[in-house]
Amino acid sequence: MEPTNLVRLKKYQMHQKPHLPTKTCANCGKPFAWRKKWQKMWIEVKYCSERCGRNKNRLA
Numbered sequence: 001m002e003p004t005n006l007v008r009l010k011k012y013q014m015h016q017k018p019h020l021p022t023k024t025c026a027n028c029g030k031p032f033a034w035r036k037k038w039q040k041m042w043i044e045v046k047y048c049s050e051r052c053g054r055n056k057n058r059l060a
Contacts, residue, residue: 022034023045025049027048028048028052
């Protein structure tokens with residue numbers, strides 16, 4: 001393996017965050033991970049994005 005590919009591989013591995021908690025979106029059903037902006041209200045978060053929150057009554 002070339003050194004540049006090895007560096008890219010290490011960077012990729014460093015940015016993966018498998019230890020973060022996840023939830024399933026109440027609208028689209030896709031899993032989403034914890035974000036720092038949701039730190040104080042993680043228990044209350046139901047939707048993966050603002051778009052899903054706005055369209056909560058529509059089916060995906």
